[in-house]
Amino acid sequence: MAQKKFMGKIKVSYNAPITLTFALMTILVLFLNWASKNTIIPAVFTAPGASSSQMPFHFNNALDYVRLLLHIFGHSNWQHLISNISFVLLLGPLIEERYGSPILVLMMTMSAFVSGVVAACFSPVPMLGANDIAFLMILLAAFSSISKNEIPLSFILILILYIAQEFTGHPAEENASTIAHIAGGFCGSLLALFAVPKTRAQKQAKESEQSSAKSARSPSKNKSKDDDNTTVVGSIDL
Numbered sequence: 205m206a207q208k209k210f211m212g213k214i215k216v217s218y219n220a221p222i223t224l225t226f227a228l229m230t231i232l233v234l235f236l237n238w239a240s241k242n243t244i245i246p247a248v249f250t251a252p253g254a255s256s257s258q259m260p261f262h263f264n265n266a267l268d269y270v271r272l273l274l275h276i277f278g279h280s281n282w283q284h285l286i287s288n289i290s291f292v293l294l295l296g297p298l299i300e301e302r303y304g305s306p307i308l309v310l311m312m313t314m315s316a317f318v319s320g321v322v323a324a325c326f327s328p329v330p331m332l333g334a335n336d337i338a339f340l341m342i343l344l345a346a347f348s349s350i351s352k353n354e355i356p357l358s359f360i361l362i363l364i365l366y367i368a369q370e371f372t373g374h375p376a377e378e379n380a381s382t383i384a385h386i387a388g389g390f391c392g393s394l395l396a397l398f399a400v401p402k403t404r405a406q407k408q409a410k411e412s413e414q415s416s417a418k419s420a421r422s423p424s425k426n427k428s429k430d431d432d433n434t435t436v437v438g439s440i441d442l
Contacts, residue, residue: 220297230285248271250330251275251319254323261324273316275332292341295341296308314388319387342362
């Protein structure tokens with residue numbers, strides 16, 4: 205009976221809205237692409253490449269500017285998706301809790317835009333995937349440890365392995381798109397240098413509130429002490 209009562213209190217929470225929504229969107233896009241026989245992702249969720257690419261960027265095409273941002277939702281296959289979303293779901297909730305959802309959206313948008321622009325300028329092949337977002341999450345997780353005056357060796361190894369994985373097992377012409385992903389993730393992570401972590405901001409606000417309350421109580425104590433002195437002096441028979 206006690207076990208049944210305990211189990212009844214368990215509920216599934218949407219604990220990281222931006223991270224979970226992003227992951228669900230990538231899954232939905234890949235499913236719709238499969239249902240449409242591989243037409244949606246090449247048309248909307250693939251960033252154009254340089255002028256030598258089979259899908260070059262056109263300055264007079266408004267959709268190309270949209271693709272610079274939306275490419276993070278498109279993936280070539282389920283293996284590509286899982287390899288990126290695993291990092292996002294593992295690290296995203298911690299980062300979203302630390303910086304807040306609006307700051308995380310800004311970081312992800314910056315990463316997508318920078319990687320898209322780099323690909324449009326230098327990549328000989330079109331680019332797609334959330335590789336830049338996964339790299340962003342790894343860097344932000346490392347930055348949270350740097351603020352504590354230490355860099356865990358585990359994050360250094362993950363960073364090295366992730367970059368090595370990106371450059372191996374792919375054709376040489378895709379190296380430019382890989383560099384674009386890394387550049388986007390790095391530029392997005394730089395916003396962490398200017399953003400105050402949500403937990404730190406809450407702590408500072410709480411300390412400020414406690415300080416204000418303490419200063420508000422101090423005059424009353426001094427006044428009470430003065431009143432006591434006046435009473436004592438007044439009781440002396442001169």
